[in-house]
Amino acid sequence: MTDVRATRGSVPGWVPTTSFALSVLGLLISAYLTYEHYTGSDSLFCAESSTVNCQTVTTSKWSSLFGLPVSLLGLLFFVAMVVLCLPQVWRRAPRAADLTRLAALAVGVLMVGYLIWAEFMWIGAICLWCTAVHVITFVLAIVVVLGEILREPAPEPAQTRSN
Template sequence: MIRRRSTPWIHKWSRPIIAAIAGCGALVTGYLTIEKLTGGSAACVAQAGTKGCNDVLSSAWGTVFGQPLALFGFLAYISMVILALAPLVLKSEDNNQRKQIENLTWLLLLVGAIAMSVFSGYLMYVLAFQIKALCPYCLASALFSLSLLVLTILGRTWEDIGQILFIALIVGMVTLLGTLGVYAGVNQSGTISGSTGGQERITFTPSPTETPNPEFGWEITTTSGESEIALAKHLVKIGAKEYVAYWCPHCHEQKLIFGKEAYQIINDNIKVECAGDSPKGKPELCQAAKIQAFPTWIINGQTYSGVQNLTELAKITGYTGPTNFKYFK
């Protein structure tokens, strides 16, 4: 009697597991997309002196073709879900047709997983060496992509290992070249050339020997234009509040984006200092407002954590004045 060879469990469950992991990736990227499009802030508290998720979302690498990068990640994960479940849903009575669908979807899953893994690898490099931020969502997405690749390779019996290596080489090279092409306008300092209307990118890393003054933090070295001053006055008019700590580098980045003259208006009218050791500190107001990160804006009853680009502040406050802002993050 000939005993049939049993099917490895990973081959039986690979497609549902791939769909589940891709579904988790879709939830993460979908959430980030909504937050970006609605002007909100991702639930990610950055420690003092450490850049977080919102810094990544608002960075030059966080937008592709005018749309949030997370949106493209969401579409990629949804595609992986569809490819993984398609043969399980489209049950054909024709064995040849069913086998063709399985082979085609496995091939597309492999291509998608390789492309996503290569792109995630590039983003991890950017995260570590360019933006220098800690983003749990980004790390989770990279882990999801790598898991999809491993499951795609181990989830079935590939008749030709050379085929996998060839596809990996071609898809990997195309993805990497395409990625470098998309981000060709972003140089190592993070400045976008051409598409930002001459805006200057603001980054701030405090020197270990330069201690912030408890009264005002670090000196503001940028100057304001007409647009920055007009927006600052608008924020005062609508009763916005900015909660800061003098020792917070992100708070200083927000100051630099406004410039010295415009931020003086904010400082005199709507800024709330949360550090208890500052002469201007009002920690009780910050506790009452349930502030958990710096800077935090409260505008029309809504909370916005992290450094906000002036275009975002203009959009969420209904500002209609001049918008030729000089700086961005």
């Protein structure tokens, strides 16, 4: 039986490090937003104006999806991304981990598009913390896709000869 991990090429060294760092940063911001949501705190450390207003965004009807706070969904997303972007996972996990990472990011980018649309079209305000998460998600997606594009070809398996 062939070991799937042995047939994969490697990604450039900066990809696992960068993707992991971005995932951790997204996790920290999402954890902060989730904490603020569940404590009902209004100390979002966000400048308030008519356009930039974290309180308006995070308490709007658009701040929940299927009854779950968007911040919690973001937290769960980044927990998964931290695990999927561990350098060991990039190096040693089966190809299914790569596909899962890409699929999760596709969903994440679609979700970010939906949230940006809601902020501009319905809420009429943006949240700087949310924008940071959106940017991190987009940059993370670019890093991961580049990692897959730049992945070195897998080494050819050794041919065995039978006499």
